[in-house]
Amino acid sequence: MAATDGIGQSDKPKARRIASAALPLYLTMIASSAAGIVDASVLGRYGTVSLAAFAVTMAVFSPAVAAVAGAMRGLMPFVAANDEDADALVPVVRNGMWLGICTGSVAALCVLAVPLIALLMGVPAATREGLGAFPALLAAAVLVTAVGTSATTTLVGLGRGKLVMRAGMAGTAAAVVLSLVLVGGVGGFTGLGLPGAGVAMLASSLISATLAHRALRRSTVLAGHSLRPGPLDLRAVFKIARVGIPLAATVLIKFAVLGVLAMAVARVDTDSTAVHSISITLVNFMFTAAAATGQATVPIAAKDAGAGDGAGLRSTVLTGLGVAFGAVVLLCVVLAVARGPLLSLFTHDGDLRTQIVAILPLVFVVVVTDGIQALFGFGLIAIKRTVPSLAVFAVVYGLLAVAAIPVAAAGGLAALWGALAGANMLLVAGQSFFFFRNSRQSAALGGVAAA
Known part of the structure; x- marks a missing residue:
């Protein structure tokens, strides 16, 4: 192609x-x-x-x-x-x-x-x-x-x-x-x-x-x-900020809610806190592949958007999604196969490693869904429509923050990670909905470059 x-x-x-x-x-x-x-x-x-x-x-x-x-x-x-x-x-x-x-x-x-x-x-x-x-x-x-x-x-x-x-x-x-x-x-x-x-x-x-x-x-x-x-040039800077500032706010929401999750786990027990910390580190390592792919996708998708080529824009973002999905899944497979030596880099406690292995399926679901929603988010960046991403994150992660402490108290670490996986699935639904809707609107308007 x-x-x-x-x-x-x-x-x-x-x-x-x-x-x-x-x-x-x-x-x-x-x-x-x-x-x-x-x-x-x-x-x-x-x-x-x-x-x-x-x-x-x-x-x-x-x-x-x-x-x-x-x-x-x-x-x-x-x-x-x-x-x-x-x-x-x-x-x-x-x-x-x-x-x-x-x-x-x-x-x-x-x-x-x-x-x-x-x-x-x-x-x-x-x-x-x-x-x-x-x-x-x-x-x-x-x-x-x-x-x-x-x-x-x-x-x-x-x-x-x-x-x-x-x-x-x-x-x-x-x-x-x-x-x-x-x-x-x-x-x-x-x-x-x-x-x-x-x-x-x-x-x-x-x-x-x-x-x-x-x-x-x-x-x-x-x-x-x-x-x-x-x-x-305040007007020109504001034009860029109108796209970028909602992204900054989205990042801060994610950081804040992940902090709430850490506090919720800390209320459970010390082992759960350690397992959660290591698991978050593993997620970040794998999610970075999706973030890098999303950034690489934006210039191509933005060019499609500027030309009013809605089909090309969607094709580009879905192609980037495929690349990110493949990269993240590959990293998940590597972690699953080499979990022994890799986890030993974080802890020599056999019991902690056992607990991490037990939660790995949820870790994989979290990172894969996070990667998917991120690619649709980068698609929204390409068409300069980032407020929907902020709105979706504010609602979904806001609910997660409210539920975190009672969920962790009732079901422990596994329940909390299940809630995080569910939240990411909702983000996938929200981000994809707004991406496809806005990509069609952009094409109908003849491209966002003229907007």
């Missing part, structure tokens, strides 16, 4: 193009997650207070960064619509940078407020005192990451995932090396502890952002053009 993908004509099947674009994005995301594990591991050896302070700050930092990334995804369809016209693309990129600066500033202020948040939440004084300069360093990292994300999102929209991978991998490598050196020390250097981790994360963000912007300026259609933000 040959199709126009926003980059040019290709004789390769659409599924292969989507998969090849998704792979570098997936590897970048996995590497970034691994760097976070290294930070936690090094700090755990350095001191318990430092590890606790790290966890408290990351509880705010992680959703803040995820929300910024969600907001910036709204830039992708605008980039794809102008991927061959540098003059039209330049103002889009500049406005995207302004959106990154605005959302990044808000997120940075939230991270900067971690000491106050910790005080209000009743975090022990020793942990609060251990925060030191770490929240300030991570607040700076959030702002840098937001500016960098404007470049990486543009690269994804242009179908240049390998450039994103190079920038991300370089930043991740720097984070790992600097964490090992600055936190624990080397030779006669005793290390800086938690501030060292903050410096490493800020340096990593700077390196990734610099390389992404450099690639955007030198290796794309934008080569030779100035991409400085320039004067703020």
Whole structure:
């Protein structure tokens, strides 16, 4: 099947193009997650207070960064619509940078407020005192990451995932090396502890952002053009934000409700809490494949939407869904077959491993349904209709949050994961309904590019 993908004509099947674009994005995301594990591991050896302070700050930092990334995804369809016209693309990129600066500033202020948040939440004084300069360093990292994300999102929209991978991998490598050196020390250097981790994360963000912007300026259609933000065009920035901000809100809802689930499990017993934590980590590892595929699908789908080709748009999203489904199922099979050695990476407790194996079927249902709903959500991004996704998540996950504690109390961990699987099935129904309805409306209007 040959199709126009926003980059040019290709004789390769659409599924292969989507998969090849998704792979570098997936590897970048996995590497970034691994760097976070290294930070936690090094700090755990350095001191318990430092590890606790790290966890408290990351509880705010992680959703803040995820929300910024969600907001910036709204830039992708605008980039794809102008991927061959540098003059039209330049103002889009500049406005995207302004959106990154605005959302990044808000997120940075939230991270900067971690000491106050910790005080209000009743975090022990020793942990609060251990925060030191770490929240300030991570607040700076959030702002840098937001500016960098404007470049990486543009690269994804242009179908240049390998450039994103190079920038991300370089930043991740720097984070790992600097964490090992600055936190624990080397030779006669005793290390800086938690501030060292903050410096490493800020340096990593700077390196990734610099390389992404450099690639955007030198290796794309934008080569030779100035991409400085320039004067703020509120109307143009709002046009992008109208697509991106609902995505950021959706991400925050998901983070908040997953936090409620963790608290519901913690009320059951310690073993269930550990099993739940490991299971969530496994889900995130597998779901990342669907998220990467969804991002790779958006530029192609946005091009179909801009041309008013409703059939082509639906074909592209369903093809991306097939790629994501195959990738997630493959990862589930790998986990099922190699569960012994893989689970030993998380725990040496045989009883915990047995409990995790018992819940794996539900874990697989959760991650597969989450991947499916996400692909329809990315389809809605392509047609610039993201408010329906926010509405569906608010209703379904809102009900899940209300039910979480009584369900966990009545049926334990298995019942809670069953509820999560059911919620994801409802998301699949809602996301697919709104995608198909809006894709037909977009085609009837002659494409969202003219809207």
